[in-house]
Amino acid sequence: MSTTTAAKFERWQRFRTNRDKALAAPHGWLTLTSFQWLEDSPAGVDLAPGLWSVDGTTAVLTAVPADGLTLVETGGKVDGTVSAVLADEESLMWVRFGGPDGNQVVVELAMRGGKYAIRTRDSASPVFTEFDGVPTYPYNPEWDVTGRFVPYPEPVEVPIGTANPLVDGVHRSVGEVVFGLPGSSHEFRLQAEEEKLGALTVTFHDETNGDTTDDWRKLSLPRPRPDGSVVLDFNRAINYPSAFTPYGTCPMPVKNNSLDIRVEAGEKQPYPGA
Numbered sequence: 001m002s003t004t005t006a007a008k009f010e011r012w013q014r015f016r017t018n019r020d021k022a023l024a025a026p027h028g029w030l031t032l033t034s035f036q037w038l039e040d041s042p043a044g045v046d047l048a049p050g051l052w053s054v055d056g057t058t059a060v061l062t063a064v065p066a067d068g069l070t071l072v073e074t075g076g077k078v079d080g081t082v083s084a085v086l087a088d089e090e091s092l093m094w095v096r097f098g099g100p101d102g103n104q105v106v107v108e109l110a111m112r113g114g115k116y117a118i119r120t121r122d123s124a125s126p127v128f129t130e131f132d133g134v135p136t137y138p139y140n141p142e143w144d145v146t147g148r149f150v151p152y153p154e155p156v157e158v159p160i161g162t163a164n165p166l167v168d169g170v171h172r173s174v175g176e177v178v179f180g181l182p183g184s185s186h187e188f189r190l191q192a193e194e195e196k197l198g199a200l201t202v203t204f205h206d207e208t209n210g211d212t213t214d215d216w217r218k219l220s221l222p223r224p225r226p227d228g229s230v231v232l233d234f235n236r237a238i239n240y241p242s243a244f245t246p247y248g249t250c251p252m253p254v255k256n257n258s259l260d261i262r263v264e265a266g267e268k269q270p271y272p273g274a
Helices: 003-024
Strands: 032-037 043-045 050-055 058-061 080-084 089-098 105-112 116-121 145-160 169-178 188-195 200-204 217-221 229-233
Touching: 050 089, 080 089, 089 116, 145 188, 169 200, 169 229, 217 229
Parallel strands: none
Antiparallel strands: 032 116, 043 050, 050 058, 058 080, 089 105, 105 116, 145 169, 145 229, 169 188, 188 200, 200 217
16 A cells, blocks of 8 residues: 555545544434424424424424423523514424433424424434444555546536425536546536535436435535646545434435446445344
C-alpha cells in the first residue's frame, strides 16, 4: 500500500468510526419506533401519552401531569395545551417522557408533505441498544475517482418519491457530476444537490441494491475545485436512515440517478437476510 493510499485508508477508518458514533447518538435514527400522522380532532397515539391533533397550520398537544411529558427545549412539564408551528420538511424534538430520568422517549414533531406527523424515538429500542456498527465493503482505492461538476444555469426542482409512499419529495438539482468508474467503459452522470458551503450530495441506485446494499444510497462530495473537478470516494457511500428503520421519509434518487454497475464500496445492508 502506497503512502498516499495508506493515508486515505486511515482517513476512511476515522470516517467510519465517526459515522457509527453518529448513528449511535441518543434519540438518533436508530431509536425510531413509530411514524404517525396527526388528525384534526384530539386523539391518543401509539407509544406516547397525551392527546394530539392539528388545528389549521398548528400542531396541538394536550396532557396532564400524570402523563409525565416535559418539553425538550425547556424541561417544563406539559400541563394543559401546548402548540407548535413548523414549515414543510422541518422537525422539532418536542416532548419527552419515560424511564427513570423521564428522558427515555423523545417525541419528534415533523411536517412532511404539508401534513403534521410525530415520530417516537425510544432509547430502549433494540435496534439502538444492539447496534455495533454498519457493515461495509473493505476499503478499495479504485472506488476513489475524480469527476467534474457541470452546474445548471439555475437549480431545477424534480419531484421524487420517498421511503414513505404517503410522502412526496423534491430533489433540488443544481447540476450533474460526470465521472468514470472501474469496470465500465462509459461515462456516468448523476444529478446533485447542494449542501452547506458548496458541498454536494448525490443519491443513487446501483446494481448491488437489494443484494448486498439497501435500495439506494447517498454520497457526499466536497466542494468542486475552481476548474470544476470533484472527488467521488464511493468508499464513503452511506445508507439513508430508512435502511435502519421503517419510519424514515428519506428521499429516493431522481429517475436517472442509476448506475448500471455494481458499486462494491461503502455501506452494505445493515440487516442482511432480515
